[in-house]
Amino acid sequence: MIDRRQPGLGAVFSVAALATLAAAAAAAAQSDPAGRAPDRVLAFPAPVGEERLDVDRGAMGAWHRIRKLATTASLLHVTAHPDDEHAGMLTLASRGWGARTALLSLNRGEAGANAIGPELFDALGLIRTRELVLSGRYYGLDDLYFTTAVDYGYSKSVDEAFRSWDREAVLEDMVRVIRLNRPLVVVSRFHGSARDGHGHHHAAGLLTPEAVAAAADPTRFPRQISEEGLRPWRVLRTFRGGVRVDEPYDVEVTAAGMSPWLGDTYQDWASRGLGLQRSQTAGRVRTGGGRYFYERLDGTGGGTGAGARATTRVADSFFAGLDTTLRGLPALLDEAASPEADSLLAELDRLVGAVAEAFDFRDPERAVADLARGLGWVRAAMAALPDAPETRFHLSLKEQQFEEAVLAASGTTVSAELAGGPGIGGEAVLAPGQTAAVHLRVEPPESAESDGVTAWIASRGGEILAPPSRIARRSDGSTEAIEVRGPAAPAAPYFGRGDVSENHYQVSDSADLHLPWRRPALAAGVELAIGGHAIAHSVPVTAPVARLPYGSVTRRVETLPVLAVSLAPSVGIVPVDGPGGDDGMPGEPAVAPIEVRARVVANAAPLSATVRLELPEGWTTIPGTPGMVEHDFSSPGEIVDAAFLIAPPTGWRGEAEVAAVARARGVDHRRGYRTIEHRDLPLARLWRPARMPVRSVPVADLDGVRVGYVMGVGDEVPAGIEALGATVELLDEAALAELDAAGGADSGAETGFHAIVVGTRAYAVREDLVEHNRRLLEYARRGGHLVVLYQTQEYVPSEMAPYPASLPRGAEEVSEEDAPVRLLQPDHPFMTAPNRIAVADFDGWIEQRGSKFFTEWDPAYTPLVETHDTGQAPQEGVWLTAPVGEGRYTYLALALHRQLPYGVPGAYRILSNVISWR
Numbered sequence: 001m002i003d004r005r006q007p008g009l010g011a012v013f014s015v016a017a018l019a020t021l022a023a024a025a026a027a028a029a030q031s032d033p034a035g036r037a038p039d040r041v042l043a044f045p046a047p048v049g050e051e052r053l054d055v056d057r058g059a060m061g062a063w064h065r066i067r068k069l070a071t072t073a074s075l076l077h078v079t080a081h082p083d084d085e086h087a088g089m090l091t092l093a094s095r096g097w098g099a100r101t102a103l104l105s106l107n108r109g110e111a112g113a114n115a116i117g118p119e120l121f122d123a124l125g126l127i128r129t130r131e132l133v134l135s136g137r138y139y140g141l142d143d144l145y146f147t148t149a150v151d152y153g154y155s156k157s158v159d160e161a162f163r164s165w166d167r168e169a170v171l172e173d174m175v176r177v178i179r180l181n182r183p184l185v186v187v188s189r190f191h192g193s194a195r196d197g198h199g200h201h202h203a204a205g206l207l208t209p210e211a212v213a214a215a216a217d218p219t220r221f222p223r224q225i226s227e228e229g230l231r232p233w234r235v236l237r238t239f240r241g242g243v244r245v246d247e248p249y250d251v252e253v254t255a256a257g258m259s260p261w262l263g264d265t266y267q268d269w270a271s272r273g274l275g276l277q278r279s280q281t282a283g284r285v286r287t288g289g290g291r292y293f294y295e296r297l298d299g300t301g302g303g304t305g306a307g308a309r310a311t312t313r314v315a316d317s318f319f320a321g322l323d324t325t326l327r328g329l330p331a332l333l334d335e336a337a338s339p340e341a342d343s344l345l346a347e348l349d350r351l352v353g354a355v356a357e358a359f360d361f362r363d364p365e366r367a368v369a370d371l372a373r374g375l376g377w378v379r380a381a382m383a384a385l386p387d388a389p390e391t392r393f394h395l396s397l398k399e400q401q402f403e404e405a406v407l408a409a410s411g412t413t414v415s416a417e418l419a420g421g422p423g424i425g426g427e428a429v430l431a432p433g434q435t436a437a438v439h440l441r442v443e444p445p446e447s448a449e450s451d452g453v454t455a456w457i458a459s460r461g462g463e464i465l466a467p468p469s470r471i472a473r474r475s476d477g478s479t480e481a482i483e484v485r486g487p488a489a490p491a492a493p494y495f496g497r498g499d500v501s502e503n504h505y506q507v508s509d510s511a512d513l514h515l516p517w518r519r520p521a522l523a524a525g526v527e528l529a530i531g532g533h534a535i536a537h538s539v540p541v542t543a544p545v546a547r548l549p550y551g552s553v554t555r556r557v558e559t560l561p562v563l564a565v566s567l568a569p570s571v572g573i574v575p576v577d578g579p580g581g582d583d584g585m586p587g588e589p590a591v592a593p594i595e596v597r598a599r600v601v602a603n604a605a606p607l608s609a610t611v612r613l614e615l616p617e618g619w620t621t622i623p624g625t626p627g628m629v630e631h632d633f634s635s636p637g638e639i640v641d642a643a644f645l646i647a648p649p650t651g652w653r654g655e656a657e658v659a660a661v662a663r664a665r666g667v668d669h670r671r672g673y674r675t676i677e678h679r680d681l682p683l684a685r686l687w688r689p690a691r692m693p694v695r696s697v698p699v700a701d702l703d704g705v706r707v708g709y710v711m712g713v714g715d716e717v718p719a720g721i722e723a724l725g726a727t728v729e730l731l732d733e734a735a736l737a738e739l740d741a742a743g744g745a746d747s748g749a750e751t752g753f754h755a756i757v758v759g760t761r762a763y764a765v766r767e768d769l770v771e772h773n774r775r776l777l778e779y780a781r782r783g784g785h786l787v788v789l790y791q792t793q794e795y796v797p798s799e800m801a802p803y804p805a806s807l808p809r810g811a812e813e814v815s816e817e818d819a820p821v822r823l824l825q826p827d828h829p830f831m832t833a834p835n836r837i838a839v840a841d842f843d844g845w846i847e848q849r850g851s852k853f854f855t856e857w858d859p860a861y862t863p864l865v866e867t868h869d870t871g872q873a874p875q876e877g878v879w880l881t882a883p884v885g886e887g888r889y890t891y892l893a894l895a896l897h898r899q900l901p902y903g904v905p906g907a908y909r910i911l912s913n914v915i916s917w918r
Helices: 023-031 058-069 087-097 121-139 158-164 167-181 199-215 266-274 339-358 364-383 389-410 717-723 733-738 767-771 773-781 896-902 905-915
Strands: 074-079 100-105 143-146 185-188 237-240 251-254 291-296 413-418 435-443 452-459 464-472 482-485 522-530 533-546 552-556 563-568 572-575 594-602 607-614 628-633 639-647 655-664 667-669 671-676 684-689 691-697 706-710 727-730 755-758 785-789 821-823 865-867 879-884 887-892
Touching: 058 339, 058 364, 058 389, 074 087, 074 167, 074 199, 087 100, 087 121, 087 251, 087 266, 100 121, 100 167, 121 143, 121 266, 121 671, 121 684, 143 167, 158 199, 167 199, 185 199, 199 237, 339 364, 364 389, 364 533, 389 522, 389 533, 413 522, 435 452, 435 522, 452 482, 464 482, 563 607, 563 655, 563 667, 563 691, 572 594, 572 717, 594 607, 594 628, 594 655, 594 671, 607 639, 628 639, 691 905, 706 717, 717 727, 717 896, 717 905, 733 767, 733 773, 755 773, 755 905, 767 773, 773 785, 773 879, 773 887, 785 905, 896 905
Parallel strands: 074 100, 074 185, 100 143, 185 237, 413 533, 563 671, 572 691, 706 727, 706 755, 755 785, 785 887
Antiparallel strands: 237 291, 251 291, 413 435, 435 482, 452 464, 452 522, 522 533, 533 552, 563 594, 594 639, 607 628, 607 655, 655 667, 655 691, 671 684, 821 865, 879 887
16 A cells, blocks of 8 residues: 655655545654654655756756665754755755755744845745745755744844743744654754844754753653654754854864765855845855854764864764664664564665666666665565554655655656646636646656556645546546546635734644645646556646746646735825814814725636725715725636725724625625745735724825835835825836936925935845936935935945945844834924924834944934844934935934834834925
């Protein structure tokens, strides 16, 4: 019988077990003494289409898989965020040593910067997850895991990290991952001391040895054992990084050696992958390095003095003295092997060595017969070890690796594609109940030992959409189409949170817990006979999606609801300090109506639908504007944007919530998604309820004010400016090139701007901005107000600002969102008009005060506020302004881009004062 595994994760599962393919069964399989395939192990997302690396195809791909057969070595590398990882070490471990290699990141990097788009917070976490998967393909990762902790921003101390995170919850997640993956060695990226710098780094270093100890203790997190079916696991060795070259260390890993099959050094190959985490690296590839130093933490390290080195060869560093042969596995795990199993494992060691020795890159198929024989022996050895559950667990992993090696050496590939191209709206989408046909292709046609295959289609929840059946293959390897009906599978990620202030995700589906994302909505499987042994293999169902003029991309097919509805903006702001209105009520100024936009996407058609708003008590729709919009959708993927004008009751103050409801076929829909698409990354959708918080802000209305905005990496500041009543014009390259005195401060001029704002990190990504910077300075000299939001080291103030200043690479920031603030110039015009700014305007901030402060500046600048983290020197370079000719220049490094999307009142009041300067 072929073991069942998770469909769509590059794994295989038994046809006989298909009827019981469910998430709960996967968890229970972990403790099954019969040794079923492990849950969430060897579960790195299977590549589709262009995601496949050339080195993992053909003879090179077969060789990589064969090298994995020769060792039972395994390691788990623990980091805090994506891009923390020791990339060269991971690449050498997997692609050089053949070790089973896993990476655990405590969070998904939600609070990082974004150099490739406007996404922040949870949307950025989805991007960084996908970037880490992309990098992991270069490293050769076998597994990637995350805890439920959320990155809430830069943390300067571990105490701050543990005030924000539930330490026990993070530890429990780490223990679960260790018990799931069961590595021989755990390697912490961080030292676990203050030298780690970032509080999250320090926390990761501290928690790693604690998690290792707890994973072996059956009294710690016992529900993992009694309810989830896990077993305690004793890691054999634990190491920590962050060790300096002049300190005692036990292992030195050198990844600078050349790999003949990569055609590059392991470090440079890894750096290429790391550079693809573009949201953080802006695509830069880090060069050099490749030496990593580690200290052993379990009390038996060999480092006895400064510069002490491990005495074993680098390639065996973490596993020195451990018998990682197949025959040595039972003893390594403190279990007894039957004579039959011992003989089989010894033969396996010899066979794998012979296969590797005789491997011919010109004819990898010559290895298939021996690899298939080895697959049979692994299965036989598992059957001969009924009382050795740990050995059976690790052999079940070796069984999967043998199956993958057989497929790779034989050149067998399996693909499944929607017949007739993509589904809804030209995208790889099916709606529940929608019928589609799936074409399977097995290449080369002669790779199976018969002219037919057994095939099936399953949903991510285990529902069998097309039961196993024998399907004839054509001469080109394709099969007849399999009809399926779109399942009502959950489309949103298995994790989510209700508010950005929550520092842990809630989990809706524990079957996928800790994986990068949900399993594919549709998976197609085939059972083949190769070398006399049955192998079942499953792949995600995909569809080609046009991205002209650059051809097409391959997408995993998703199932989406019939209707999706979302609201914009993300938060509604009602300025309530404007001049009195004409309602005749003294002291109760009228408030301007706010526009709410409901976007409805139809994932099925034809379809008649309505969309309406649910308003708070006392709120009304402006007379003469629609209260409900009806639409007949004629084609799948059609989008309708419905605009509503609403107003609160006279004198309203406080907070409220507006919701949207889309209705079709008698069903209400209250959720929608934001599609996130970037080059080389799998598509992501950020799901949110169709709800919008609304709050009153005591801020002057900026009606009639015109602002030019130079977008950088992307942010929602323009929407925040428009919420105040101002008009915003985004300035592209052509607009900057044409900027002249007409863009000055004269608000009466038809083309005049009251202010031009340079968005966050714009100088890092806009070459045209650097080229035309002198035009912006001239605009200020002629009476305009140039406002530069926080920038990175690409901005050189001594050359690009009107007066000298310093913004070094390691510029300061204040990460504590409640750090004390002192007003240095309380009577400055920016502090008094049109809103009186007070310390209270810094209450309720999110994630941080600001970042990338000037460290030195010319006396022409006036610093306006001072703030600092605990133990940090006072920082006055956060908000500076200076007169320039007839106008003004302001550097504003407060984290407005993080505050505005969440309606922080003080951020709007500060922005109003800066924008409305005359």
